[in-house]
Amino acid sequence: MSVQTAQVVVEFARDAIDRGEVLIAGMAAMLITIFLGPKFIAFLRVREFGQQIREEGPQEHHAKAGTPTMGGLIVFLAIAIPYLVLSDRDTASLAVLGVAIGCAALGFADDFIKVSRRRSLGLSARWKLLGQIGLALLLWWIAYDELGFEPALRSRIFDTEIYLGPVLYLALVFLVIAGASNAVNLTDGLDGLAAGSCAIVLLAYMAITITNGQEGLALLSACFVGASIGFLWFNAFPASIFMGDTGSLGLGGAIGAMAVMTQTEVLLIIIGGIFVIEALSVAVQVISFKMLRRRVLLMAPVHHHFELLAWSETKIMLRFWIIAAVCSGIGYVLYQNSIG
Numbered sequence: 357m358s359v360q361t362a363q364v365v366v367e368f369a370r371d372a373i374d375r376g377e378v379l380i381a382g383m384a385a386m387l388i389t390i391f392l393g394p395k396f397i398a399f400l401r402v403r404e405f406g407q408q409i410r411e412e413g414p415q416e417h418h419a420k421a422g423t424p425t426m427g428g429l430i431v432f433l434a435i436a437i438p439y440l441v442l443s444d445r446d447t448a449s450l451a452v453l454g455v456a457i458g459c460a461a462l463g464f465a466d467d468f469i470k471v472s473r474r475r476s477l478g479l480s481a482r483w484k485l486l487g488q489i490g491l492a493l494l495l496w497w498i499a500y501d502e503l504g505f506e507p508a509l510r511s512r513i514f515d516t517e518i519y520l521g522p523v524l525y526l527a528l529v530f531l532v533i534a535g536a537s538n539a540v541n542l543t544d545g546l547d548g549l550a551a552g553s554c555a556i557v558l559l560a561y562m563a564i565t566i567t568n569g570q571e572g573l574a575l576l577s578a579c580f581v582g583a584s585i586g587f588l589w590f591n592a593f594p595a596s597i598f599m600g601d602t603g604s605l606g607l608g609g610a611i612g613a614m615a616v617m618t619q620t621e622v623l624l625i626i627i628g629g630i631f632v633i634e635a636l637s638v639a640v641q642v643i644s645f646k647m648l649r650r651r652v653l654l655m656a657p658v659h660h661h662f663e664l665l666a667w668s669e670t671k672i673m674l675r676f677w678i679i680a681a682v683c684s685g686i687g688y689v690l691y692q693n694s695i696g
Contacts, residue, residue, distance in 0.1 A: 377442050378566070382578030384438035389586025392430055397590065397597050400424035405471045423595060426467045427587060428603025432460055434583040439576055449572030451498045452613040456580075458491040459537045459609025463601030478601065488537065491609065492530035499616055500525060511622045515694060532621050533612040539631035540608030542638055542657045547595035548588055549659060549673050553630050553680040554607040555584035560627050560684035561614045564691055573617060580610055593669045623691060629683030630676055634658060 401424055436453070443449060466478035499505040500522060507525030509518045520528060544550035562577035584607065590597045599607075608631075615624040625632055637658035644652045653661040662672050 378562070378571075378575050378578045381438040381442050381575045382562075382582035384442075385434045385579040385582030386586035387582075388434035388437060389430055389583050390589050392434070393586070393590045393597070396427075396430045397424050400426065400597070405467075420595070423598055425471065425598040425600040426464065426602050427591065427597040427599040428460055428463060428467075428601075428606050431583045431587050431599060431603050432457060432606060434586060435576075435579040438582075439579045443572050443575050446572035447498060447502055448570065448617045449576045451495055452573065452576060452610060452617055455491050455495050455533065455613040456606050456610035458487065458494075459533070460602050460606025462487045463541075463603065463605035466605075467600040467602050485534075488534045489530060492533045493526065495533065495613055495616055496526045496529040499529065505619065509622065510619055528621060529616055532615055532624065533609060535635070536612030536615070536624065536628065536631065537605045537608030539628070539635040540611065541601060541604040543631055543634045543659070544599060544604040545657060546659050546663075546669050546673055547593035548591050549676055550604050550607070551584050551588050551591050551599060552673065552677050554611065555581050555588070556677065556680040556684050557611055557628050557631075558584065558607075558614070560688045561611070561618065563688055564618055564620065565614075567692065567695070568618065570618070573614065577614065580607065593673065620687075620691065623687055626690065627684050627687030629687075630680035633679070637661070 404422075405424055405426055435456075439449070439453065462479065462484055466484070469478040500507055506517075507520050507522050509520055509528060511517070540550055540554060543553060558577050558580045562574055562581060565571075565573040565577055587597075587599060587603070591599065611624070611628060611631075615621050615627075620627070634657045637653060638656045641651060641653050641656035644650055654664040655661055659672050659676065663669070
């Protein structure tokens with residue numbers, strides 16, 4: 357066997373091991389969530405950590421008041437265990453996990469205030485904003501200073517790159533983190549909608565990181581996908597637990613940080629198209645009402661509009677998952693073409 361052939365065999369074996377670990381990590385995260393879920397739900401019920409429903413929300417949702425919330429805690433526990441055991445804990449993946457946990461901590465503070473004070477309003481927007489700025493600053497420093505990323509805006513679709521400089525690059529990182537976390541938070545309004553959509557988007561990022569050879573990020577992505585799917589076991593309609601802001605802000609932060617670490621900030625608009633649609637529906641509703649005193653939708657975000665059109669939650673959830681899958685698939689194909 358020639359030296360070159362031996363190197364090819366070794367590289368193939370190494371890739372197989374890495375991908376095997378990715379699969380094991382994802383399965384472990386899913387199984388941890390499924391096995392610990394019932395005890396965690398029972399614990400939340402005993403502590404009376406139930407969901408507070410907004411008065412202005414759809415009337416059907418008031419029946420869900422008291423459903424255990426803060427399910428994001430079990431999601432992130434299931435993510436952290438296999439990641440810490442199986443990964444090499446490289447800088448990029450640790451940065452993504454750190455930002456995700458930071459966003460989840462903001463969500464936990466929000467959830468805890470809601471359940472402890474028995475109200476639908478939690479942490480003030482000012483504190484959320486300050487927290488997201490701090491997390492964006494941390495991720496910017498790691499990307500720019502530690503990993504040496506070029507402070508540029510890249511478009512995989514048009515194969516262009518715009519140099520931003522450190523300050524504008526920091527602004528970009530903040531917009532990605534804040535935008536992704538808040539958009540997922542807006543999407544988390546129906547049973548299973550946010551968890552399933554996040555699993556689909558993060559699956560696309562798992563494929564991207566495997567393509568890039570970013571083993572740490574691929575393994576972490578698998579953990580996020582597995583935990584999200586495991587959580588769906590309990591969160592699908594009719595939900596026995598909600599992820600709360602702990603889960604939605606945390607998973608959204610993970611998606612935003614993954615976009616920064618893979619330098620796909622612009623492509624995230626397509627890969628996470630379902631979240632863009634949800635966020636835009638709120639923006640359009642607010643602008644339309646303020647300027648024209650008219651509402652474009654019966655209720656925003658857009659999934660509530662379809663609820664008021666008498667669509668079932670399951671029907672909305674499945675169709676939105678289809679949209680998420682199509683957007684993520686298109687985004688991955690565009691990414692593949694850009695590096696091919």
